Amino acid sequence: MSLTLDHIQLAIPKDGEQAARAFWTGLVGLVELEKPDALRGRGGCWFALGALELHLGVETPFQPALKAHPGFQTSEIDALAARLPHVTWDTALPDRRRFFTSDTFGNRLEFIQKT
16 A cells, blocks of 8 residues: 555634635745635635645634644745744754744644755
């Protein structure tokens, strides 16, 4: 059996799509994907993430993920950190530069650049 990652899903609150787009396209720089017709009525939005996808799904009631988080690899960590609010750098791993932040809704996010 072969197992690979297809997508990552994070929760957003009802009617949070515009704020999510502002964060993920405006600040992070991802490209939005069109959701399949069969799923559009559920709300949320999808973004291209290299060969993978980032899916944002509406969860009611909404509660942000404060510990569990995706780790996104980047080759431009300083430029990305400069665009994002509330960046906390972590130096615990000597073979990579990384910081933590949260999205518009408080979901924890990690951004990594391997050295």
